[in-house]
Each structure stands twice: as structure tokens, then as C-alpha cells.
Amino acid sequence: MPDSTAHRIQLLQGDITKVKADAIVNAANSSLLGGGGVDGAIHRAGGPAILENCRKIVARQGGCKTGEAVITTGGRLPAQYVIHTVGPVWNGGHKNEPALLANCYRNCLALAQEHGLKTIAFPNISTGIYGYPKDKAAAVAVQTVLHYLAQHDVPEQVTFVVFDPENLRLYEEQLAHLKS
Numbered sequence: 151m152p153d154s155t156a157h158r159i160q161l162l163q164g165d166i167t168k169v170k171a172d173a174i175v176n177a178a179n180s181s182l183l184g185g186g187g188v189d190g191a192i193h194r195a196g197g198p199a200i201l202e203n204c205r206k207i208v209a210r211q212g213g214c215k216t217g218e219a220v221i222t223t224g225g226r227l228p229a230q231y232v233i234h235t236v237g238p239v240w241n242g243g244h245k246n247e248p249a250l251l252a253n254c255y256r257n258c259l260a261l262a263q264e265h266g267l268k269t270i271a272f273p274n275i276s277t278g279i280y281g282y283p284k285d286k287a288a289a290v291a292v293q294t295v296l297h298y299l300a301q302h303d304v305p306e307q308v309t310f311v312v313f314d315p316e317n318l319r320l321y322e323e324q325l326a327h328l329k330s
């Protein structure tokens with residue numbers, strides 16, 4: 151792993167709706183029609199244009215499957231785009247959850263790359279209402295993103311936006327040894 155790869159990853163604690171990246175990622179549900187947690191916050195802050203775009207996607211392809219991703223406008227957000235992905239619901243770890251969570255991160259990065267986006271910010275997908283253990287989710291997130299960045303020049307910068315102190319500690323742990 152080249153040292154420069156780890157330096158393309160940033161950690162930030164706070165509200166992802168305030169982050170000025172080319173795209174922020176939404177931990178959506180498969181209906182794409184809004185929900186609680188970070189999904190609710192993004193739709194509230196970004197305004198109705200995001201939901202309008204989501205409705206068009208639903209009409210075209212009928213929602214979004216677990217592990218997949220779709221892109222909409224960022225509406226009134228500082229971010230230009232929102233990439234919506236559907237994380238797995240934690241079911242004890244025997245329902246392919248790690249592979250599905252890794253698909254979320256990879257498919258968001260690939261979609262960002264397709265659209266020529268240089269910067270993308272991720273929330274901690276599945277670690278809220280979907281109940282994925284935070285330590286396990288942080289390991290999947292960091293390993294998957296690092297692996298992708300090592301193989302692709304774009305996106306140039308990835309930010310993990312942590313909301314709660316436990317995720318902050320877990321991501322600090324994951325990232326500390328990479329940059330030392």
C-alpha cells in the first residue's frame with residue numbers, strides 16, 4: 151500500500167449535511183423515499199429537489215438494492231451531489247453483511263469516479279438504525295476504501311464523517327497505524 155493512498159483519506163466529526171465535498175453519501179433505504187437518521191437530515195437540509203430526483207429513479211428502476219448506489223443532485227446542500235446507497239441490516243453477520251457493506255463503499259466510489267468527482271464524504275453506513283456493530287463496520291469501511299484508492303486515482307480525497315464519539319474513536323484507531 152503506497153503511503154500516498156492513506157493520505158487521501160480524512161476523518162471529520164460532525165454533520166455530513168454541512169460538508170462541502172463534490173458528493174456526500176446518504177445511508178438510504180431501498181425505497182429511496184426518505185427515512186430517519188442521516189437520510190432524514192440530508193433530505194431536510196438539501197430540500198425537495200433530492201426527493202424529486204429519487205422519485206424519477208424509483209420510476210425508472212424501482213428503488214435501490216442493498217449494496218448498490220444511485221446519484222442525485224445535492225439540492226441546497228454545499229455538496230453538489232448526493233450518492234444514495236443502501237447498507238445491509240445487521241442480522242448477526244450470517245447474511246453476507248460484510249460483503250454487502252463493502253459493495254456500498256465500492257459502488258459509491260465507482261459512481262463518483264464515473265461522474266468525474268474528486269471529493270466524496272461517507273457517513274458510517276449501517277451503524278445507526280440498521281444495527282451493524284460499529285467496530286466491524288469501521289474496519290470494512292476503511293479497508294474497502296483504501297483498497298479502492300490504491301487501484302484508482304479518482305476520487306482524489308475521501309472523508310469519513312463520524313457523528314458519535316464511539317465512531318470517532320474507532321476510525322481514529324483504524325487510520326492511526328496507516329499514516330504513521
Ligand code: ADP
Pocket residue numbers: 164165166167177178186187188189191237273274275276277278279280281311312313314317
Ligand atoms: P443506517 O440505517 O444505515 O444505520 P442511520 O442514518 O441510522 O443509517 O445511521 C448511519 C450513521 O449516520 C450513524 O452512525 C449515525 O450516527 C450517523 N448520522 C446520523 N445523522 C448524521 C449526520 N447528520 N451527519 C453524519 N452522520 C450522521
